[in-house]
Amino acid sequence: MKCLRCGNEDPAYFYKGSKGYYCRKCIRFSRILFEEEPESFDYELSQDCDEYRFDYELTAEQKKASAECLAALNESDVLLYCVCGAGKTEIVIESISSYLRRGLKVAYAIARKEVVIELEKRFAKIFPHARIAAVYGGHHDDLSGDLIVCTCHQLYRYYKSFDLLIIDEVDAFPLKGNETLMNISLSACRGRIIFSTATVDEGLKKVLAKRSYKTVSLFLRPSYEPLSLPQIFYFRQPFSLLCLNRIMSLTANQAIIFVSSRKDCLFYYRIFSRFYSCTYVYSDLENRKQNIEAFPSGQYRFIFSTTVLERGITIRNIDVVIMNSRKIFDAANLVQMLGRVGRGLDSKGNSYIISDHHSPSIDETVKYIRKANSYL
Amino acid sequence: MKCLYCDKEIDTLSLTSLFLKEDELCEKCRKQLNRERKIIEVSGLKIETFYEYDGLFRSMLLQYKECHDEALKGVFLYGIEDYINLRYFGYQLLPVPSTGTKIRQRGFDHLAGIFENVKLPRVKGLMMNREMCQEGKSLSERREIIDNYSYNGVHLNKVLIVDDVVTTGSSLMGVFRTIEPISKKIKVLSLAYKKY
Numbered sequence: 001m002k003c004l005r006c007g008n009e010d011p012a013y014f015y016k017g018s019k020g021y022y023c024r025k026c027i028r029f030s031r032i033l034f035e036e037e038p039e040s041f042d043y044e045l046s047q048d049c050d051e052y053r054f055d056y057e058l059t060a061e062q063k064k065a066s067a068e069c070l071a072a073l074n075e076s077d078v079l080l081y082c083v084c085g086a087g088k089t090e091i092v093i094e095s096i097s098s099y100l101r102r103g104l105k106v107a108y109a110i111a112r113k114e115v116v117i118e119l120e121k122r123f124a125k126i127f128p129h130a131r132i133a134a135v136y137g138g139h140h141d142d143l144s145g146d147l148i149v150c151t152c153h154q155l156y157r158y159y160k161s162f163d164l165l166i167i168d169e170v171d172a173f174p175l176k177g178n179e180t181l182m183n184i185s186l187s188a189c190r191g192r193i194i195f196s197t198a199t200v201d202e203g204l205k206k207v208l209a210k211r212s213y214k215t216v217s218l219f220l221r222p223s224y225e226p227l228s229l230p231q232i233f234y235f236r237q238p239f240s241l242l243c244l245n246r247i248m249s250l251t252a253n254q255a256i257i258f259v260s261s262r263k264d265c266l267f268y269y270r271i272f273s274r275f276y277s278c279t280y281v282y283s284d285l286e287n288r289k290q291n292i293e294a295f296p297s298g299q300y301r302f303i304f305s306t307t308v309l310e311r312g313i314t315i316r317n318i319d320v321v322i323m324n325s326r327k328i329f330d331a332a333n334l335v336q337m338l339g340r341v342g343r344g345l346d347s348k349g350n351s352y353i354i355s356d357h358h359s360p361s362i363d364e365t366v367k368y369i370r371k372a373n374s375y376l
Numbered sequence: 377m378k379c380l381y382c383d384k385e386i387d388t389l390s391l392t393s394l395f396l397k398e399d400e401l402c403e404k405c406r407k408q409l410n411r412e413r414k415i416i417e418v419s420g421l422k423i424e425t426f427y428e429y430d431g432l433f434r435s436m437l438l439q440y441k442e443c444h445d446e447a448l449k450g451v452f453l454y455g456i457e458d459y460i461n462l463r464y465f466g467y468q469l470l471p472v473p474s475t476g477t478k479i480r481q482r483g484f485d486h487l488a489g490i491f492e493n494v495k496l497p498r499v500k501g502l503m504m505n506r507e508m509c510q511e512g513k514s515l516s517e518r519r520e521i522i523d524n525y526s527y528n529g530v531h532l533n534k535v536l537i538v539d540d541v542v543t544t545g546s547s548l549m550g551v552f553r554t555i556e557p558i559s560k561k562i563k564v565l566s567l568a569y570k571k572y
Contacts, residue, residue: 012378017446019483024380024447031444 005032005159007183026180029156038159040190043105043144049130050100052093058222062087065218066094072214073164073192079208080196081217083227083372084339085314088196089119091218092166093126095194100130100146104163107148109155109185111172113137115312119149152181155188163191169311170197170204171332177203198339199332199368219375221342226373228341230322230351232362240323240354241271247321248276248302253349254295255319257304258337260328268304268323278302281309310336316347324355324362331364338365380447381405381436401451408432411455416569418545421552426456427568429541437540437568440489444482449489452540452567457493460536464563467536470499470555472547473525475507490567491538501529502551521546525554532559542566 002009003023013025014034021034032038058066065082072078073095082088092108099106108123110116113136120134133145135154143157150158152167152175167175167185175182182203186193195213197204221227235243248255259265262282269280279300281291288308295303296315303309310333320341322334329337334353341349353362377386379402386402399406409432414425427433440448453460471487479485505524537551548564556562 015445015447017444017483022444024445027443027445028439029443 001034003032004035005029005038005156005184005187006180007187008180026156026184029153029184038156038187041143041158041161045100045103045105045146046129046131049127049146050097051129052097052126053128054090054093054126058087058090059220061218061220062090062222065216066091068216069194070095070098072216073194075212075214077192077211077213078194079200079213079215080194081200081215082196082198083219083221084198084336085221085343086218087222088168089122091216092194092196095164096147096166097127099164104191105148105161106164106166107150107155107158107162107188108166108168109150109152109188110168111152111174112312113151115168116149116151118312123147123149152185155185158188160187160190162189164194165189165192166194166196168196170195170207171199171201172311172336173307176201176332179203182207199335201330201332219372223342223345223347224376225342225347226376227369228320228338228349228351229366229369229373230320230338230353232353232355232366234355234358236356240325240356243354244268244321244323245272245275247319247352248272251319251350253317253319254298254300254315255302255321256309256315256337256340257302257321257323258310258329259304259306259323260326262306264323264325265304265306272302272304276302278304280304282306283308307333307337309340313340314343315340316344317349318343318347319349320351322351322353322355324353324359325357327357327359329361331361331368334361334365335368338369379405380451381432381439396455399451399454400447401454405432406454409436414569416542418542418569419549421545421548421564423542423545423548423564423566423569425542425566425569427452429543429568429570433568441482441486441540444484446484446489449486449492452490453493460565461495464496464534464536464565467496467534467563468499468532469494469496470502470535470537470551472537472539472551473502473504475504477507487538487540490540496536499529499532499535499555502527502554522550522553525550527554527558534561535559535563537562537564539566541568541570543570 001011001014006026008023008025013023014021015024019033022031069078069091080088096106116134116136120132123132130146133148135143135150165188233243259268265280265282272278277300279291281288320337322337338351341351379386380400382405384402411426416423416425439445474485503526505526508521508524537548539548
């Protein structure tokens, strides 16, 4: 017994309903009966949708990586392994255009809805003649376009529909550790896949082990600035609070302070909002969008955040402080959080980790940053 | 045994499992359903309810109805079935009918599934005059359903009308009005109520 969509073979997840056996492992995406082949989604491409232009010049390294990526796709899948802010999206543009020129279907899948909305605007500028279809929860009435940009959760609507699928941030929630979602995402592709990531974890290694792939890597940001190497402090509470206060009082920049839970977010906010202009954000906060938008506009100097802000946000001249407690953050999280520093041209900032324990993920992160900076 | 909703292993050696039927949900999920018996009044009807249509209950019911996950049919009335059997002894059960299209699409009648283990005799002969789906409709549009039922069966004694979620109460009111002239006593029960 095997579910053709999510690949589940565990008989415990098959339930006999009125229409026969169905898979309960991927039931939240819709019911699929045992050995029922889901329908693929077909759509027409418009003319000249492959034409693209950048408002800026790509660096020589980006151009090289872009050409390597396209060449590698002729033979196998691609692991696009780049540091945060290296311009992964720019690197895959040439490949997208090449596929569209040949009348082949392309999709760009990413974890978060906010990033899909941002990418839709970005792709609309890069591909002026293409119709970009953004598909995410609550926005899936029209599934067709020349280029589909969607969340990974929406890929179940496109079974074996794409000739090129780019899965961005493979190392992030919700794909990380979610085998069902990963298999559904993979089943949306009938051709090649580009796995785009800044860190390669065990889960991704497992997926890649079953496929033939080539690695295209880029450890240089367009600004040629090194990744910020964090200063690490080991303090327990209440000394960690004093340490954080010291950092906040000395910095002239805005800062994102990452904490491990919603509870911590509110705790730190209640203390520090008495002394500093600050706000906070976590995933199910009602006015999350307003708080996120108010921060880059300069309304607040500090923002306390859970992992919500670890990806997809670019603010110039920003510091990052990570309150690493309760072993919540792994190396992928830390790399992404620290990657917020120094994004964009002439952007400066510092990074700090205040930890109450010594963790291997911190060592791994420092090792990763040193390795990336050694390419400079 | 695994929880039907969160897939976590259920501790089957608890003290309650010696006396009660095995629950298909884990303790955590069961707790999050927030079961609380309430009598609410909607459009002049007194309706007995057990959940608020929100949070985990909403997600679970949507998984059952919209994702067609029949495995969940037994979880909603767990611990309530015996109460209904005793409280409404001598009543006939009348589930609010669903549209034929929905039943064909799902392959099962969702209300019949939920109330499968309730041992009350069923009323037959109630039908919808025309297919009307309430999904995505405004409150005023939903009220149109009141006159959309007809009954062609025998006279009824004591009837328990049941539904899954009460929002405007239009479906329940429609069924109530249809059978009121030919019934001696009518009670209304809805699994959940929706605040609006």
